Amino acid sequence: AQSVTQPDIHITVSEGASLELRCNYSYGATPYLFWYVQSPGQGLQLLLKYFSGDTLVQGIKGFEAEFKRSQSSFNLRKPSVHWSDAAEYFCAVGDGNQFYFGTGTSLTVIP
Amino acid sequence: ETGVTQSPTHLIKTRGQQVTLRCSSQSGHNTVSWYQQALGQGPQFIFQYYREEENGRGNFPPRFSGLQFPNYSSELNVNALELDDSALYLCASSLGGLAGGLAYEQYFGPGTRLTVT
Numbered sequence: 001a002q003s004v005t006q007p008d009i010h011i012t013v014s015e016g017a018s019l020e021l022r023c024n025y026s027y028g029a030t031p032y033l034f035w036y037v038q039s040p041g042q043g044l045q046l047l048l049k050y051f052s053g054d055t056l057v058q059g060i061k062g063f064e065a066e067f068k069r070s071q072s073s074f075n076l077r078k079p080s081v082h083w084s085d086a087a088e089y090f091c092a093v094g095d096g097n098q099f100y101f102g103t104g105t106s107l108t109v110i111p
Numbered sequence: 112e113t114g115v116t117q118s119p120t121h122l123i124k125t126r127g128q129q130v131t132l133r134c135s136s137q138s139g140h141n142t143v144s145w146y147q148q149a150l151g152q153g154p155q156f157i158f159q160y161y162r163e164e165e166n167g168r169g170n171f172p173p174r175f176s177g178l179q180f181p182n183y184s185s186e187l188n189v190n191a192l193e194l195d196d197s198a199l200y201l202c203a204s205s206l207g208g209l210a211g212g213l214a215y216e217q218y219f220g221p222g223t224r225l226t227v228t
Binding site for chain 1: 115144146151152153154155156167169201203216217218219220221222
């Protein structure tokens, strides 16, 4: 079965600092890769996705992610974090049969 | 354009009872997926409906069942509720079936919080 690992349960960054959230997946072929954000009491919002092509993908809210096949990783980055970015972030993988989410990384932003 | 809506927002049931959760998909979307999100966990895929037929299922027992209607809205039914069924149930709509890339442009509703006592 496929799996998605988000090694960091919780991350705290200062406002204005850079951010990198890690995601590793287990899948034989190139999967469909996604990052979602979930704010308290809200549903999931798609930040960005990777299907094929350029391995650096741009998303909404200034986020980007890089697909590295050799490392089976799809890390999410943002150069300067805003207080409104505080939320739960989920990496997800689709393999054509199912959709798998990681356990999430909770982001706290301190002023 | 109307987003994905779910009802009810919250629900409390007793172990052994049955529950039906409802989802209205985003306008123009023909695919609905359901997810269970336990507290502190990522969402787990339950199943997907595409054009009124089940089109993919996760590791959930048969007491989790669903329907999709001609207007593409959907229901999730859970029979013989267990305490571990307490979770946030998320519905997501998209265009296309599971195997297509477009299927993963999923738009999520706010969820239904189910508590089983």
